[in-house]
Amino acid sequence: MQNITVIGAGTMGNGIAHVFALKGFSVTIVDVSQSALDKAIQTITKNLDRQVAKGGISESDKNNTLKNISTNTTIEQGATNADLVVEAATENIELKLNIFKKLDEVCGAETILASNTSSISITKIASVTKRPDKIIGMHFMNPVPVMKLIEVIRGYSTSDIVTETIMQLSRKLDKIPVEVNDYPGFVANRILMPMINEAIYSLYEGVAGVEEIDTVMKLGMAHPMGPLQLADFIGLDVCLSILNVLHNGFGNPKYAPCPLLVNMVTATNLGVKSGKGFYEYTAGSKELVVATRFRKKELI
Numbered sequence: 001m002q003n004i005t006v007i008g009a010g011t012m013g014n015g016i017a018h019v020f021a022l023k024g025f026s027v028t029i030v031d032v033s034q035s036a037l038d039k040a041i042q043t044i045t046k047n048l049d050r051q052v053a054k055g056g057i058s059e060s061d062k063n064n065t066l067k068n069i070s071t072n073t074t075i076e077q078g079a080t081n082a083d084l085v086v087e088a089a090t091e092n093i094e095l096k097l098n099i100f101k102k103l104d105e106v107c108g109a110e111t112i113l114a115s116n117t118s119s120i121s122i123t124k125i126a127s128v129t130k131r132p133d134k135i136i137g138m139h140f141m142n143p144v145p146v147m148k149l150i151e152v153i154r155g156y157s158t159s160d161i162v163t164e165t166i167m168q169l170s171r172k173l174d175k176i177p178v179e180v181n182d183y184p185g186f187v188a189n190r191i192l193m194p195m196i197n198e199a200i201y202s203l204y205e206g207v208a209g210v211e212e213i214d215t216v217m218k219l220g221m222a223h224p225m226g227p228l229q230l231a232d233f234i235g236l237d238v239c240l241s242i243l244n245v246l247h248n249g250f251g252n253p254k255y256a257p258c259p260l261l262v263n264m265v266t267a268t269n270l271g272v273k274s275g276k277g278f279y280e281y282t283a284g285s286k287e288l289v290v291a292t293r294f295r296k297k298e299l300i
């Protein structure tokens with residue numbers, strides 16, 4: 001396996017391209033947006049510079065990594081020679097199904113097609129292709145160059161040999177793969193999202209304030225970040241959408257999103273990306289200020 005195509009040049013796509021190229025794979029990043037491709041190369045360069053400064057890699061590692069990356073704006077040109085495609089485009093089911101239909105047409109019969117989706121069924125994606133045994137989830141964590149885990153998701157029809165190939169390949173990237181089956185939320189989000197939802201319920205019911213809830217989880221459970229701050233970083237719209245996948249997928253009311261989360265998303269208080277969620281964020285600053293509305297325990 002030598003030629004890797006990454007679909008999507010955003011937050012995850014540029015990180016995935018970075019780690020493959022650093023290990024000597026030839027990587028093509030495909031995005032519909034030329035400006036997203038240009039930005040991805042800038043981000044990868046900046047992140048490689050940081051690794052050089054920390055002594056993790058040499059200047060020539062950095063230059064070789066950048067030489068291993070090319071970009072393209074069409075799947076037809078960018079994915080035809082791929083041994084493996086890792087799709088990391090926008091989380092939208094129709095968009096992903098169209099991408100996989102196209103990949104199935106243009107890629108060689110042996111090409112493995114992986115998705116980095118956080119919540120869409122791998123089995124559903126496989127169902128629109130003629131190679132369901134070669135469709136698999138490779139769920140990288142953000143930031144990709146730093147985080148060790150890859151959740152490897154077996155769809156209902158994914159073959160043993162394809163799963164083993166992806167497990168071995170993940171280890172070549174110096175990552176630790178964990179094999180899981182394809183059910184809503186896989187493992188990571190099935191556990192993380194109910195915890196975040198419960199933190200939002202604790203706020204909604206007035207059990208404690210934002211800082212109190214986050215402090216309990218940081219100091220009491222040794223979490224590096226409290227669940228409400230983490231929700232702001234992930235994006236409250238993304239949290240809501242994953243909770244809806246869990247709720248609809250299992251039909252169990254325990255996954256129902258907290259009404260406060262629904263209200264905040266409706267009001268476009270989405271967390272860091274909109275400047276306001278459970279905390280307020282000023283542009284370019286990581287400084288957190290608890291959003292005024294949630295400062296007191298009488299919250300709603």
Ligand SMILES: NC(=O)c1ccc[n+]([C@@H]2O[C@H](COP(=O)([O-])OP(=O)(O)OC[C@H]3O[C@@H](n4cnc5c(N)ncnc54)[C@H](O)[C@@H]3O)[C@@H](O)[C@H]2O)c1
Pocket residue numbers: 007008009010011012013030031032033036087088089090091092095099116117118119139140141142234
């Ligand atoms: N951000 C995270 O923390 C995170 C973590 C794990 C998994 N994921 C998953 O990774 C995927 C990508 O997320 P992201 O945060 O990098 O998104 P993003 O919005 O940063 O980037 C998505 C990119 O996909 C591109 N795109 C859209 N349609 C396309 C198409 N038809 N062909 C090619 N490119 C297309 C967009 O132009 C954009 O550059 C999603 O499935 C998401 O669920 C995200």
